[in-house]
Amino acid sequence: AQSVTQLDSQVPVFEEAPVELRCNYSSSVSVYLFWYVQYPNQGLQLLLKYLSGSTLVKGINGFEAEFNKSQTSFHLRKPSVHISDTAEYFCAVSDDDFGNEKLTFGTGTRLTIIP
Amino acid sequence: SAVISQKPSRDICQRGTSLTIQCQVDSQVTMMFWYRQQPGQSLTLIATANQGSEATYESGFVIDKFPISRPNLTFSTLTVSNMSPEDSSIYLCSVGGQGKKLFFGSGTQLSVL
Numbered sequence: 001a002q003s004v005t006q007l008d009s010q011v012p013v014f015e016e017a018p019v020e021l022r023c024n025y026s027s028s029v030s031v032y033l034f035w036y037v038q039y040p041n042q043g044l045q046l047l048l049k050y051l052s053g054s055t056l057v058k059g060i061n062g063f064e065a066e067f068n069k070s071q072t073s074f075h076l077r078k079p080s081v082h083i084s085d086t087a088e089y090f091c092a093v094s095d096d097d098f099g100n101e102k103l104t105f106g107t108g109t110r111l112t113i114i115p
Numbered sequence: 116s117a118v119i120s121q122k123p124s125r126d127i128c129q130r131g132t133s134l135t136i137q138c139q140v141d142s143q144v145t146m147m148f149w150y151r152q153q154p155g156q157s158l159t160l161i162a163t164a165n166q167g168s169e170a171t172y173e174s175g176f177v178i179d180k181f182p183i184s185r186p187n188l189t190f191s192t193l194t195v196s197n198m199s200p201e202d203s204s205i206y207l208c209s210v211g212g213q214g215k216k217l218f219f220g221s222g223t224q225l226s227v228l
Contacts, residue, residue: 004157036219043119043207043221044158090158102148103217105157 002027002093006106013081014114021076021109023065023091033074034092034103035065044090050074061085086113117142121208121220128198128227135194136223138208143188145211149181152205152222161206164191198227 005024013019025031035047048059055067065076074091088110092103118141128134138147149161161181162170170183184192195202208220 009155036217041221043121043219044209044217045219046216049216092158102160102163103158105159107155107157 002031002095002104004091004093004104004106006089006091006109008109009107010110010112012112012114015083016080018079019077019081019085019111021089021091021111023074023076023106025072025074025091025093027072027093027095029095032094033065033067034094035059035063035074035076036090036092036105038088038090038108040087047076047089081111081113083113083115085111087111117144117210117212117218119208119210119218119220121223123223124221125224126226128225130199130227132198133194133196134198134225135192136206136208138191138193138220140189140210145188147185147191148209148211148217149183149191149193150207150209150219152207154204158207161193195225198225200227203227 003026007022033050036044037047038044047063048057050057050067058064063078065074067074088108090108091106094103120139122137147164150158151161152158160173161176162172164170164183164185166185166188180196182194203226205222205224207222209217
């Protein structure tokens with residue numbers, strides 16, 4: 001069985017400062033990893049994903065994440081945040097089964113940008 | 116990409132009643148997924164709905180409590196039956212896309228009194 005741990009439930013960051021949102025996973029098989037963002041009163045949208053290849057993945061809005069197999073981590077980073085980045089961020093994992101689109105989500109990290 | 120319309124966006128219901136949530140997609144999709152997002156918790160998959168067959172429910176969810184319809188390739192409904200305050204959650208419809216990407220509706224925020 002897969003699981004995802006997001007240790008930080010809330011992360012306050014000053015505007016233009018860097019941020020890292022942590023995600024660790026457990027799985028007995030190879031995985032696909034995702035970060036989704038949920039802006040206030042909106043549905044989830046995909047920020048970025050790791051399927052294979054380069055372990056450094058770049059996504060939308062200047063976010064990137066690095067897959068680290070030995071540490072079973074997929075931390076999300078942005079070098080300089082903006083007010084508009086205030087949202088809930090979810091890490092998710094899917095097992096390596098092409099066509100299986102079921103995801104296991106973490107509990108989410110609420111990112112608050114302080115002006 | 117897929118555009119998903121979900122309604123109602125929110126509702127307040129009385130204990131013991133039922134609510135049906137609708138999900139409309141702007142393209143034909145094979146699988147549709149229903150998730151629940153309880154306050155302060157992660158998204159949990161309720162069931163997978165395939166057109167023309169019975170929905171497949173995840174552990175802890177049963178058809179009598181969460182009946183699902185999937186009459187065609189662009190539409191699905193989820194009913195939350197005999198509601199109790201513990202059913203207060205956000206319910207999300209999603210569909211799969213290329214590259215294992217999921218598209219989500221904006222959700223239905225349900226409060227049960």
